[in-house]
Amino acid sequence: MRTWFPYPLLSVGLLLIWLLLNQSVAPGTFIMGTVLATGLGWVTLKLGLVRSHPRRMLLIVRFGFAVALDVIRSNIAVIAVILRGQRRPPNSGFLTIDLDLDDENALALLACVMTATPGTAWLEYDRHRKSLLFHVLDMENEDVWLDTVRRYETALKEIFG
Amino acid sequence: MSHLTDLPVWAAIIVCGLAVLGALVALIGSVGLLRFTSFYERLHAPTLATSGGVLMICTASIICFAVLQSRWVFHEILIIVFVVVTTPVTLMLLGQAALYRDRVEEKRGVPLKQRPPREEPAE
Numbered sequence: 679m680r681t682w683f684p685y686p687l688l689s690v691g692l693l694l695i696w697l698l699l700n701q702s703v704a705p706g707t708f709i710m711g712t713v714l715a716t717g718l719g720w721v722t723l724k725l726g727l728v729r730s731h732p733r734r735m736l737l738i739v740r741f742g743f744a745v746a747l748d749v750i751r752s753n754i755a756v757i758a759v760i761l762r763g764q765r766r767p768p769n770s771g772f773l774t775i776d777l778d779l780d781d782e783n784a785l786a787l788l789a790c791v792m793t794a795t796p797g798t799a800w801l802e803y804d805r806h807r808k809s810l811l812f813h814v815l816d817m818e819n820e821d822v823w824l825d826t827v828r829r830y831e832t833a834l835k836e837i838f839g
Numbered sequence: 840m841s842h843l844t845d846l847p848v849w850a851a852i853i854v855c856g857l858a859v860l861g862a863l864v865a866l867i868g869s870v871g872l873l874r875f876t877s878f879y880e881r882l883h884a885p886t887l888a889t890s891g892g893v894l895m896i897c898t899a900s901i902i903c904f905a906v907l908q909s910r911w912v913f914h915e916i917l918i919i920v921f922v923v924v925t926t927p928v929t930l931m932l933l934g935q936a937a938l939y940r941d942r943v944e945e946k947r948g949v950p951l952k953q954r955p956p957r958e959e960p961a962e
Contacts, residue, residue: 698914753891756883760871770880772950793927796886800927801934811950815883
Protein backbone atom coordinates (compact mmCIF):
# COMPACT_ATOMS: atom_id res chain seq x y z
CA MET A 679 0.00 0.00 0.00
CA ARG A 680 2.79 2.39 0.97
CA THR A 681 4.68 1.73 -2.27
CA TRP A 682 1.64 2.58 -4.34
CA PHE A 683 0.45 5.52 -2.27
CA PRO A 684 3.37 7.11 -0.41
CA TYR A 685 1.14 9.97 0.70
CA PRO A 686 -2.39 8.56 1.07
CA LEU A 687 -4.00 11.84 2.16
CA LEU A 688 -2.39 13.74 -0.71
CA SER A 689 -3.53 11.14 -3.23
CA VAL A 690 -7.10 11.19 -1.93
CA GLY A 691 -7.03 14.99 -2.02
CA LEU A 692 -5.75 15.05 -5.60
CA LEU A 693 -8.42 12.58 -6.70
CA LEU A 694 -11.10 14.72 -5.04
CA ILE A 695 -9.78 17.87 -6.74
CA TRP A 696 -9.77 16.09 -10.10
CA LEU A 697 -13.36 14.91 -9.64
CA LEU A 698 -14.45 18.39 -8.55
CA LEU A 699 -12.73 20.07 -11.50
CA ASN A 700 -14.39 17.68 -13.94
CA GLN A 701 -17.68 17.84 -12.05
CA SER A 702 -18.39 14.18 -12.67
CA VAL A 703 -17.91 10.78 -11.09
CA ALA A 704 -17.98 8.86 -14.38
CA PRO A 705 -15.70 5.79 -14.47
CA GLY A 706 -13.39 7.41 -17.02
CA THR A 707 -12.82 10.50 -14.87
CA PHE A 708 -12.36 8.31 -11.83
CA ILE A 709 -9.67 6.17 -13.53
CA MET A 710 -7.84 9.23 -14.88
CA GLY A 711 -7.99 10.82 -11.43
CA THR A 712 -6.61 7.69 -9.78
CA VAL A 713 -3.74 7.51 -12.28
CA LEU A 714 -2.91 11.18 -11.68
CA ALA A 715 -3.17 10.82 -7.91
CA THR A 716 -0.81 7.84 -7.91
CA GLY A 717 1.67 9.42 -10.31
CA LEU A 718 1.79 12.75 -8.50
CA GLY A 719 2.15 10.88 -5.20
CA TRP A 720 5.37 9.34 -6.54
CA VAL A 721 6.60 12.69 -7.81
CA THR A 722 6.00 14.17 -4.37
CA LEU A 723 8.05 11.36 -2.84
CA LYS A 724 11.04 12.70 -4.79
CA LEU A 725 10.52 16.11 -3.19
CA GLY A 726 11.08 14.54 0.21
CA LEU A 727 8.36 16.37 2.08
CA VAL A 728 7.97 16.22 5.82
CA ARG A 729 5.40 13.63 6.73
CA SER A 730 2.90 14.47 9.41
CA HIS A 731 -0.06 12.60 10.70
CA PRO A 732 -3.09 14.73 11.39
CA ARG A 733 -5.39 12.91 13.75
CA ARG A 734 -8.83 13.28 15.21
CA MET A 735 -11.13 14.55 12.50
CA LEU A 736 -13.53 16.04 15.05
CA LEU A 737 -10.81 18.37 16.32
CA ILE A 738 -9.99 19.46 12.77
CA VAL A 739 -13.63 20.31 12.10
CA ARG A 740 -13.87 22.23 15.37
CA PHE A 741 -10.66 24.11 14.57
CA GLY A 742 -12.06 24.96 11.13
CA PHE A 743 -15.20 26.46 12.64
CA ALA A 744 -13.23 28.45 15.20
CA VAL A 745 -11.02 29.83 12.43
CA ALA A 746 -14.02 30.68 10.23
CA LEU A 747 -15.59 32.63 13.10
CA ASP A 748 -12.33 34.48 13.74
CA VAL A 749 -11.97 35.31 10.05
CA ILE A 750 -15.47 36.82 9.93
CA ARG A 751 -14.91 38.77 13.14
CA SER A 752 -11.54 40.02 11.94
CA ASN A 753 -13.00 41.01 8.55
CA ILE A 754 -15.57 43.19 10.28
CA ALA A 755 -12.93 44.69 12.59
CA VAL A 756 -10.61 45.59 9.70
CA ILE A 757 -13.48 47.05 7.66
CA ALA A 758 -14.33 49.22 10.67
CA VAL A 759 -10.71 50.39 10.93
CA ILE A 760 -10.57 51.29 7.23
CA LEU A 761 -13.90 53.11 7.18
CA ARG A 762 -12.98 55.00 10.34
CA GLY A 763 -10.22 56.49 8.24
CA GLN A 764 -8.12 59.43 9.28
CA ARG A 765 -10.15 60.38 12.32
CA ARG A 766 -8.52 57.67 14.40
CA PRO A 767 -5.53 56.07 12.68
CA PRO A 768 -4.98 52.39 13.48
CA ASN A 769 -2.76 51.59 16.39
CA SER A 770 -0.70 48.93 14.64
CA GLY A 771 2.38 47.19 15.94
CA PHE A 772 4.69 44.20 15.96
CA LEU A 773 4.29 41.27 18.31
CA THR A 774 6.58 38.37 19.04
CA ILE A 775 5.45 35.02 20.36
CA ASP A 776 7.34 31.82 21.14
CA LEU A 777 5.81 28.86 19.40
CA ASP A 778 6.17 25.25 20.39
CA LEU A 779 5.31 23.66 17.05
CA ASP A 780 7.83 21.27 15.51
CA ASP A 781 5.71 19.98 12.68
CA GLU A 782 6.37 21.98 9.51
CA ASN A 783 2.93 21.28 8.10
CA ALA A 784 1.34 22.59 11.29
CA LEU A 785 3.40 25.77 10.89
CA ALA A 786 2.28 26.10 7.28
CA LEU A 787 -1.35 25.71 8.36
CA LEU A 788 -0.83 28.34 11.05
CA ALA A 789 0.59 30.69 8.40
CA CYS A 790 -2.47 30.14 6.21
CA VAL A 791 -4.82 30.81 9.12
CA MET A 792 -3.00 33.94 10.23
CA THR A 793 -2.87 35.33 6.72
CA ALA A 794 -6.52 34.55 6.07
CA THR A 795 -7.38 36.56 9.17
CA PRO A 796 -7.11 40.16 7.93
CA GLY A 797 -6.08 41.62 11.28
CA THR A 798 -2.81 39.69 11.50
CA ALA A 799 0.11 39.31 9.09
CA TRP A 800 2.82 36.69 9.47
CA LEU A 801 6.23 38.31 9.05
CA GLU A 802 9.10 36.15 10.21
CA TYR A 803 9.57 32.80 11.89
CA ASP A 804 12.88 32.14 13.55
CA ARG A 805 13.65 28.42 13.41
CA HIS A 806 16.40 28.50 16.02
CA ARG A 807 14.49 30.46 18.61
CA LYS A 808 11.13 29.08 17.54
CA SER A 809 9.68 32.55 17.78
CA LEU A 810 7.28 34.19 15.40
CA LEU A 811 7.21 37.87 14.56
CA PHE A 812 3.86 39.08 13.31
CA HIS A 813 2.18 42.38 12.67
CA VAL A 814 -1.19 43.36 14.07
CA LEU A 815 -3.32 46.08 12.53
CA ASP A 816 -5.30 47.21 15.53
CA MET A 817 -3.53 46.56 18.79
CA GLU A 818 -6.13 47.52 21.33
CA ASN A 819 -5.05 44.75 23.61
CA GLU A 820 -1.84 42.81 23.08
CA ASP A 821 -2.94 39.89 25.21
CA VAL A 822 -6.00 39.23 23.06
CA TRP A 823 -3.81 38.64 20.00
CA LEU A 824 -1.26 36.58 21.88
CA ASP A 825 -4.09 34.49 23.34
CA THR A 826 -5.56 33.94 19.88
CA VAL A 827 -2.27 32.66 18.47
CA ARG A 828 -1.73 30.58 21.61
CA ARG A 829 -5.18 29.04 21.09
CA TYR A 830 -4.36 28.14 17.47
CA GLU A 831 -1.08 26.65 18.62
CA THR A 832 -2.74 24.38 21.20
CA ALA A 833 -5.34 23.26 18.67
CA LEU A 834 -2.70 22.49 16.04
CA LYS A 835 -0.60 20.63 18.59
CA GLU A 836 -3.56 18.45 19.46
CA ILE A 837 -4.30 17.79 15.78
CA PHE A 838 -0.73 17.01 14.72
CA GLY A 839 0.38 15.69 18.13
CA MET B 840 -26.98 35.45 -20.03
CA SER B 841 -30.74 35.30 -20.60
CA HIS B 842 -31.02 32.05 -18.66
CA LEU B 843 -30.23 34.01 -15.50
CA THR B 844 -33.83 35.20 -15.58
CA ASP B 845 -34.84 31.62 -14.72
CA LEU B 846 -33.47 32.20 -11.25
CA PRO B 847 -36.28 32.25 -8.65
CA VAL B 848 -36.69 35.50 -6.73
CA TRP B 849 -35.50 34.19 -3.36
CA ALA B 850 -32.31 32.82 -4.91
CA ALA B 851 -31.76 35.99 -6.91
CA ILE B 852 -31.96 38.08 -3.73
CA ILE B 853 -29.44 35.88 -1.90
CA VAL B 854 -27.07 35.69 -4.87
CA CYS B 855 -27.19 39.43 -5.54
CA GLY B 856 -26.77 40.24 -1.86
CA LEU B 857 -23.73 38.01 -1.49
CA ALA B 858 -22.11 39.12 -4.75
CA VAL B 859 -22.56 42.83 -3.99
CA LEU B 860 -21.42 42.39 -0.39
CA GLY B 861 -18.34 40.45 -1.50
CA ALA B 862 -17.49 43.08 -4.08
CA LEU B 863 -17.97 45.77 -1.43
CA VAL B 864 -15.58 44.01 0.94
CA ALA B 865 -12.99 43.76 -1.84
CA LEU B 866 -13.48 47.46 -2.62
CA ILE B 867 -13.04 48.41 1.04
CA GLY B 868 -9.84 46.36 1.03
CA SER B 869 -8.54 48.40 -1.90
CA VAL B 870 -9.56 51.64 -0.19
CA GLY B 871 -7.60 50.46 2.85
CA LEU B 872 -4.57 49.88 0.65
CA LEU B 873 -4.84 53.53 -0.36
CA ARG B 874 -5.58 54.94 3.08
CA PHE B 875 -3.06 53.19 5.28
CA THR B 876 0.25 54.90 5.72
CA SER B 877 2.87 52.26 6.47
CA PHE B 878 3.81 49.22 4.42
CA TYR B 879 2.99 46.78 7.22
CA GLU B 880 -0.48 48.23 7.65
CA ARG B 881 -0.98 47.90 3.92
CA LEU B 882 -0.26 44.17 4.18
CA HIS B 883 -3.58 43.73 5.99
CA ALA B 884 -5.91 45.44 3.53
CA PRO B 885 -5.74 43.04 0.53
CA THR B 886 -6.43 40.03 2.76
CA LEU B 887 -9.97 41.37 3.07
CA ALA B 888 -10.49 40.55 -0.60
CA THR B 889 -8.84 37.14 -0.33
CA SER B 890 -10.87 36.07 2.69
CA GLY B 891 -14.24 37.79 2.96
CA GLY B 892 -14.55 38.83 -0.68
CA VAL B 893 -13.65 35.50 -2.25
CA LEU B 894 -15.74 33.62 0.29
CA MET B 895 -18.91 35.60 -0.41
CA ILE B 896 -18.56 35.81 -4.20
CA CYS B 897 -17.87 32.06 -4.44
CA THR B 898 -20.84 31.28 -2.20
CA ALA B 899 -23.00 33.44 -4.46
CA SER B 900 -21.70 31.53 -7.49
CA ILE B 901 -22.33 28.16 -5.83
CA ILE B 902 -25.92 29.08 -4.96
CA CYS B 903 -26.61 30.60 -8.38
CA PHE B 904 -25.46 27.64 -10.46
CA ALA B 905 -26.76 25.04 -8.01
CA VAL B 906 -30.26 26.54 -8.28
CA LEU B 907 -30.06 27.01 -12.06
CA GLN B 908 -28.88 23.47 -12.78
CA SER B 909 -30.80 21.98 -9.81
CA ARG B 910 -27.82 19.96 -8.61
CA TRP B 911 -25.01 20.42 -6.12
CA VAL B 912 -22.10 22.50 -7.39
CA PHE B 913 -18.93 22.41 -5.35
CA HIS B 914 -15.97 23.25 -7.55
CA GLU B 915 -15.98 26.91 -6.45
CA ILE B 916 -14.74 25.62 -3.11
CA LEU B 917 -11.48 24.84 -4.92
CA ILE B 918 -11.08 28.56 -5.71
CA ILE B 919 -11.44 29.40 -2.03
CA VAL B 920 -8.96 26.69 -1.04
CA PHE B 921 -6.36 27.71 -3.62
CA VAL B 922 -6.64 31.41 -2.77
CA VAL B 923 -6.33 30.73 0.97
CA VAL B 924 -3.35 28.41 0.46
CA THR B 925 -1.43 30.66 -1.95
CA THR B 926 -1.90 34.10 -0.36
CA PRO B 927 0.54 33.48 2.53
CA VAL B 928 3.34 32.82 0.03
CA THR B 929 3.21 36.29 -1.53
CA LEU B 930 2.36 38.09 1.70
CA MET B 931 5.28 36.48 3.55
CA LEU B 932 7.60 37.31 0.69
CA LEU B 933 6.50 40.96 0.71
CA GLY B 934 6.66 41.15 4.50
CA GLN B 935 10.15 39.67 4.67
CA ALA B 936 11.41 41.93 1.89
CA ALA B 937 10.05 45.01 3.67
CA LEU B 938 11.52 43.85 6.96
CA TYR B 939 14.93 43.28 5.35
CA ARG B 940 14.90 46.68 3.66
CA ASP B 941 13.88 48.50 6.82
CA ARG B 942 16.55 46.73 8.86
CA VAL B 943 19.24 47.61 6.35
CA GLU B 944 18.10 51.23 6.35
CA GLU B 945 17.90 51.07 10.17
CA LYS B 946 14.44 52.52 10.25
CA ARG B 947 12.98 53.23 13.67
CA GLY B 948 10.16 51.18 15.08
CA VAL B 949 11.12 48.03 13.19
CA PRO B 950 12.03 45.01 15.35
CA LEU B 951 15.66 43.99 14.99
CA LYS B 952 16.82 40.62 13.81
CA GLN B 953 16.99 38.32 16.78
CA ARG B 954 20.40 36.93 17.60
CA PRO B 955 20.91 33.17 17.71
CA PRO B 956 20.44 31.79 21.24
CA ARG B 957 24.10 30.96 21.95
CA GLU B 958 25.25 34.56 21.51
CA GLU B 959 22.62 35.90 23.79
CA PRO B 960 21.81 33.20 26.35
CA ALA B 961 19.49 35.06 28.68
CA GLU B 962 16.95 37.67 27.78
